[in-house]
Amino acid sequence: MSLPPNTPHATAGNSQRPLVRATGLVKEFRRAKRGEGRLGALRAYLRGDHDMIRAVDDVSFDIHSGELVGYLGPNGAGKSTTIKMLTGILTPTAGTLSVAGRDPSRERRANALNIGVVFGQRSQLWWDLPLRESFRAIRDLYGVPRREGDRRQHELVDLLDMEEFLDAPVRQLSLGQRMRGDLAAAMLYQPRLLFLDEPTVGLDVVAKERIREFVADVNAEHGTTVVLTTHDLEDVERLCRRIVLIDHGRVLYDGALTELMARYGPYRDLVVTLAEPADIVVDGAEQVSREGPVVTLRFRSDQVRAPEVIAAVTAAHAVVDLSVVEPRLEAVISRIYTQRALPQSVA
Numbered sequence: 194m195s196l197p198p199n200t201p202h203a204t205a206g207n208s209q210r211p212l213v214r215a216t217g218l219v220k221e222f223r224r225a226k227r228g229e230g231r232l233g234a235l236r237a238y239l240r241g242d243h244d245m246i247r248a249v250d251d252v253s254f255d256i257h258s259g260e261l262v263g264y265l266g267p268n269g270a271g272k273s274t275t276i277k278m279l280t281g282i283l284t285p286t287a288g289t290l291s292v293a294g295r296d297p298s299r300e301r302r303a304n305a306l307n308i309g310v311v312f313g314q315r316s317q318l319w320w321d322l323p324l325r326e327s328f329r330a331i332r333d334l335y336g337v338p339r340r341e342g343d344r345r346q347h348e349l350v351d352l353l354d355m356e357e358f359l360d361a362p363v364r365q366l367s368l369g370q371r372m373r374g375d376l377a378a379a380m381l382y383q384p385r386l387l388f389l390d391e392p393t394v395g396l397d398v399v400a401k402e403r404i405r406e407f408v409a410d411v412n413a414e415h416g417t418t419v420v421l422t423t424h425d426l427e428d429v430e431r432l433c434r435r436i437v438l439i440d441h442g443r444v445l446y447d448g449a450l451t452e453l454m455a456r457y458g459p460y461r462d463l464v465v466t467l468a469e470p471a472d473i474v475v476d477g478a479e480q481v482s483r484e485g486p487v488v489t490l491r492f493r494s495d496q497v498r499a500p501e502v503i504a505a506v507t508a509a510h511a512v513v514d515l516s517v518v519e520p521r522l523e524a525v526i527s528r529i530y531t532q533r534a535l536p537q538s539v540a
């Protein structure tokens with residue numbers, strides 16, 4: 194199925210120079226070829242046989258100051274590779290990249306002053322140092338003036354409620370506490386751009402909510418531009434107005450979250466619990482799943498009315514329970530990932 198062209202992003206028409214501009218970005222990796230069997234593998238290794246993998250394949254986008262963008266995609270889509278190029282850790286194979294007017298891989302140190310990076314899976318803090326000492330080291334490293342640093346640290350400690358564990362070594366902190374420490378560390382020198390890679394992974398609901406509130410706050414109050422990579426779509430629903438969806442290194446969608454939902458908007462699910470397990474075949478609706486006696490039918494509410502589908506189902510089956518469910522972002526995204534296409538436009 195061919196993909197519709199990318200939707201112009203939410204800030205199209207913004208005349209300001211973008212904070213981030215990626216144009217035709219490509220990143221290829223060499224990967225050793227695996228020969229058949231042990232001997233084959235050895236031969237391939239000795240011959241230096243390799244494949245090229247295009248982890249990022251002609252990606253272009255602009256991000257303007259103050260935006261909070263979700264950079265999403267299934268495992269292996271190329272998200273981390275893109276973020277690594279934006280932070281200067283990796284050099285693009287082709288294309289151009291500008292972050293606050295700089296080429297990140299050529300001016301890595303200068304770029305580092307403008308960006309904060311937080312990885313949910315791995316801490317940037319010193320494991321054996323108390324948080325307070327890590328903060329001091331970071332302030333020194335980034336040349337934050339003392340008074341200014343004290344003020345910011347105080348504000349962040351307050352905002353993230355960290356006073357009680359500031360003197361504990363990082364290795365003794367819970368995941369949620371460590372995450373708060375990482376976020377504060379990334380914001381101590383007030384970067385213009387914050388990259389968050391899975392910032393809520395593994396956290397309980399309360400801890401997740403605290404992180405989301407903090408991210409929303411630094412974006413709204415300090416105008417910090419945020420690029421958020423996450424598999425938790427509640428993070429996205431809660432925080433992002435714009436999303437960039439990638440798969441196999443290519444942009445599938447770049448635009449407002451509301452527009453994506455509107456495209457999917459006419460779809461409704463009718464969840465039916467039957468007295469006896471059975472498949473349901475009715476006009477205007479498609480059975481999308483069946484688990485025991487629970488069957489889910491999907492229909493377009495602009496083509497068939499819910500009462501008509503319900504009447505057809507109850508005429509043919511003994512029904513114990515039923516409900517009509519509006520689509521959630523998760524359903525939309527999983528449909529895009531599985532079909533590698535956007536839902537049909539309503540228009």
Ligand SMILES: Nc1ncnc2c1ncn2[C@@H]1O[C@H](COP(=O)(O)OP(=O)(O)OP(=O)(O)O)[C@@H](O)[C@H]1O
Pocket residue numbers: 222223224246247248266267268269270271272273274275
């Ligand atoms: N250093 C590397 N050498 C070879 N291949 C790599 C390297 N880094 C990434 N890749 C490959 O590039 C592709 C994109 O990987 P990337 O880590 O960017 O995906 P991702 O979208 O961040 O995935 P996830 O959600 O699982 O973190 C994958 O096929 C991966 O195996």
